Amino acid sequence: MIDSQQASEALADIREIARRVRQSRIYNLASLLMIMWGALVFIANAASFGWPRHAGYIWIAVNVVGLAGSFVVSAFTHSRTGVRTFDLRTLMAFLLFFAFGLATCMLAHFGPRELGVFWAIYFMLFYTIAGLWVGLAFVVIGVGISALTLIGYFLAGNWFEPWMAIVNGGGLVLGGLWMRRE
Amino acid sequence: MTGLDDIIHQPLRLRIMAALNALPPGTGLEFAKLKKLTGATDGNLGAHIETLSKAGYVAVDKAFVGKKPQTTVTATAAGRGAFARHVAMLQEIIAGQPPE
Numbered sequence: 356m357i358d359s360q361q362a363s364e365a366l367a368d369i370r371e372i373a374r375r376v377r378q379s380r381i382y383n384l385a386s387l388l389m390i391m392w393g394a395l396v397f398i399a400n401a402a403s404f405g406w407p408r409h410a411g412y413i414w415i416a417v418n419v420v421g422l423a424g425s426f427v428v429s430a431f432t433h434s435r436t437g438v439r440t441f442d443l444r445t446l447m448a449f450l451l452f453f454a455f456g457l458a459t460c461m462l463a464h465f466g467p468r469e470l471g472v473f474w475a476i477y478f479m480l481f482y483t484i485a486g487l488w489v490g491l492a493f494v495v496i497g498v499g500i501s502a503l504t505l506i507g508y509f510l511a512g513n514w515f516e517p518w519m520a521i522v523n524g525g526g527l528v529l530g531g532l533w534m535r536r537e
Numbered sequence: 538m539t540g541l542d543d544i545i546h547q548p549l550r551l552r553i554m555a556a557l558n559a560l561p562p563g564t565g566l567e568f569a570k571l572k573k574l575t576g577a578t579d580g581n582l583g584a585h586i587e588t589l590s591k592a593g594y595v596a597v598d599k600a601f602v603g604k605k606p607q608t609t610v611t612a613t614a615a616g617r618g619a620f621a622r623h624v625a626m627l628q629e630i631i632a633g634q635p636p637e
Contacts, residue, residue: 372552376566
């Protein structure tokens with residue numbers, strides 16, 4: 356027979372394990388999307404560095420491919436786990452988030468460099484806020500990439516886009532790979 | 538110790554069952570992931586999974602992913618039921634009701 360203290364400890368142990376399993380599952384589901392977006396952001400920044408006059412079209416194309424890719428990743432995840440990571444509601448949230456960012460850019464008259472910083476930090480804000488509910492890894496990735504983005508804005512000079520390719524794109528890929536191990 | 542499930546009550550087996558029960562029915566965990574979540578060693582974890590498997594509480598599926606062997610452990614319906622009863626019993630002990 357065990358006493359109530361031992362029973363409490365056993366239940367606390369159960370709750371802690373269940374919390375870690377749920378977090379691991381969220382990380383696993385989100386990591387594929389994060390790796391895909393990281394690769395796209397890397398490509399977009401590198402391409403914008405090579406063809407700066409076409410940067411606007413490059414980013415539109417990357418966002419369209421990213422949204423389509425998110426549905427593909429979600430379908431793949433759904434076939435394996437029964438969970439949809441990207442659905443119509445998520446798409447609506449993304450579009451609202453994007454529209455708010457677009458309106459801010461139009462009102463603020465940002466230059467190309469400021470645009471690069473704004474969108475990176477704006478998306479990382481979303482990661483960071485989400486992380487407060489779903490897991491510390493998102494907070495670390497969001498705050499880390501935001502800080503490195505600001506460092507690049509002030510210190511990277513003419514190499515800002517390559518810096519962003521590595522920090523923002525590479526950071527998301529590495530963050531996604533790290534989350535898969537958790 | 539009436540009421541409490543002796544098979545599940547052992548600390549590591551309780552952690553294994555807690556981890557598997559946190560997943561949707563029919564979903565399993567890979568051995569390596571289970572090892573990380575429970576903090577067990579290979580041999581220890583293997584032995585306790587064997588005990589749970591013999592009791593019919595978990596199903597063990599061994600397959601090859603590429604050239605790497607992969608063991609997946611899933612809680613069975615009987616295992617989920619036993620775990621739920623065990624948790625209910627723990628809650629009764631805390632509430633001060635002695636197990637029947």
